[in-house]
Amino acid sequence: MSHTEVDxxxxxxxxxxxxxxxxxxKTGPQLVAHVFQWPTCADVVILRGADDATAYRTPTLADTDVFRPKVVS
Known part of the structure; x- marks a missing residue:
């Protein structure tokens, strides 16, 4: 995937x-993440490079760190 496609x-x-x-x-980040919060969970996309990404949904409670989830789907 090209840099333009990622942008x-x-x-x-x-x-x-x-x-x-x-x-x-910002000119050369180590990684970029996007978090979309729902009432009871969060959708997380982590981009480490043009060809390296992770995506998951995790339940959210009061003390949840969406970047260190205990449970994902």
Whole structure:
């Protein structure tokens, strides 16, 4: 996947709502994550590179860290 395609997908995620996290400098982040929060769970997408991504849904409770989930689906 090209850099342009990744930028387009990130743009679609931003338009759908949720929170975009950038870890590292904006010009060369180590990873980018997007979290869409539902009432009882969160959808998480983590991009480490153009060809390296992880996505999962995790239940959320008061003390849940969506980047260190105990349960995913």
């Amino acid at each position: 387009e997908l990130l743009g679609k995620l931003r338009r759908r709502g949720g929170v975009l996290y950038v870890f590292g400098p």
